[in-house]
Amino acid sequence: MASATLRDSSLTLPRSSLPSVTEASQKRKILIFSDFDGTIMYQDTGHVLFDNHGCGPERREILDEQIKSGERSFKEVSEEMWGSLHIPFEDGFEVMKTALDIDPGFQTFHKYCITNNIPFNVISAGLRPILRRVLDQFLGEEESSHIDILANDAQINTPGTEWKPVWLHDNELGHDKALSVKEARAQALLQCEDGTIPLIVFIGDGVSDLPAARQADVLFARKGLRLEEYCIENKIPYLPFDTFLDIQKEIERLVEEDAKATAGRGMPKRVNPRANIWRRISSTKNIPKIIAATPRDEKIFLWPETFSERATAPVAA
Numbered sequence: 001m002a003s004a005t006l007r008d009s010s011l012t013l014p015r016s017s018l019p020s021v022t023e024a025s026q027k028r029k030i031l032i033f034s035d036f037d038g039t040i041m042y043q044d045t046g047h048v049l050f051d052n053h054g055c056g057p058e059r060r061e062i063l064d065e066q067i068k069s070g071e072r073s074f075k076e077v078s079e080e081m082w083g084s085l086h087i088p089f090e091d092g093f094e095v096m097k098t099a100l101d102i103d104p105g106f107q108t109f110h111k112y113c114i115t116n117n118i119p120f121n122v123i124s125a126g127l128r129p130i131l132r133r134v135l136d137q138f139l140g141e142e143e144s145s146h147i148d149i150l151a152n153d154a155q156i157n158t159p160g161t162e163w164k165p166v167w168l169h170d171n172e173l174g175h176d177k178a179l180s181v182k183e184a185r186a187q188a189l190l191q192c193e194d195g196t197i198p199l200i201v202f203i204g205d206g207v208s209d210l211p212a213a214r215q216a217d218v219l220f221a222r223k224g225l226r227l228e229e230y231c232i233e234n235k236i237p238y239l240p241f242d243t244f245l246d247i248q249k250e251i252e253r254l255v256e257e258d259a260k261a262t263a264g265r266g267m268p269k270r271v272n273p274r275a276n277i278w279r280r281i282s283s284t285k286n287i288p289k290i291i292a293a294t295p296r297d298e299k300i301f302l303w304p305e306t307f308s309e310r311a312t313a314p315v316a317a
Helices: 023-027 045-053 056-069 074-083 089-099 106-115 128-139 177-191 207-213 226-233 244-262 274-281 289-293 296-302
Strands: 003-006 030-034 120-127 147-157 163-166 199-204 218-222 239-241
Touching: 030 177, 030 244, 045 056, 045 074, 045 089, 045 120, 045 128, 056 074, 074 120, 074 163, 089 128, 106 128, 106 244, 120 128, 120 177, 128 147, 147 177, 177 199, 177 207, 199 207, 199 244, 207 226, 218 226, 218 244, 239 244
Parallel strands: 030 120, 030 199, 120 147, 199 218, 218 239
Antiparallel strands: 003 147, 147 163
């Protein structure tokens, strides 16, 4: 049966040739990474498809619990969910046109990023072809083309009888978001002149965003959702937001703050002192005592190699 691999463009930094609004934004490169489901879109794109054309909400909830308990890996469960779809790609997208809502301030914020030559990247555990199709629908193809998507690819045959994720990374997560942000930071450093360090911004809504967020200098968390709760509980610095218009105001303030403090050179005013701490936390040999109080589903998201029941058990002597 014929099938085709749907792919999207790789990360490019930056793509716009429009002039920056301020001198500081010319000197200090800012990279923005954002989660997609629950952050840019209020709903989860995969859930909309599974509930309407796949395994259904009841089975999906069971599968979600299997991920949280560590009974099965995220990759394994996701393959079952995507494999439950038997509908052509375009037909499956029809339901998303009415079921999805985009953050009301996102388009304005994205135009601000284009104007100020700020690369905006979606980072997701979902499938790139779906995310691109949603962005094309809600933003238009021209604006959508300015957004790079770091996510898994997909193989979807023409009749839609087979949906298969093509995983970005060879691990139980399928896409290691932290690794993607780390690689993008390294790439940006190579493009910076005079030892100028880029400012990395991450935007998210859930605890599963933390592995990527720990690589950022500035973290935005959607108000009232689990990521904000987790940051409050664990005293992790963050900036709350209701819409992307709030983020735009804060970015403008951060640019001005950095320009006054550093003239856009060297290290940014805001740096991430937690990065090395969180790298030590993620080590299997150094789990802090405070982690014992973390709910099990959050441990599995943050340290899957340690707390998942699927982790390889030590061999008895």
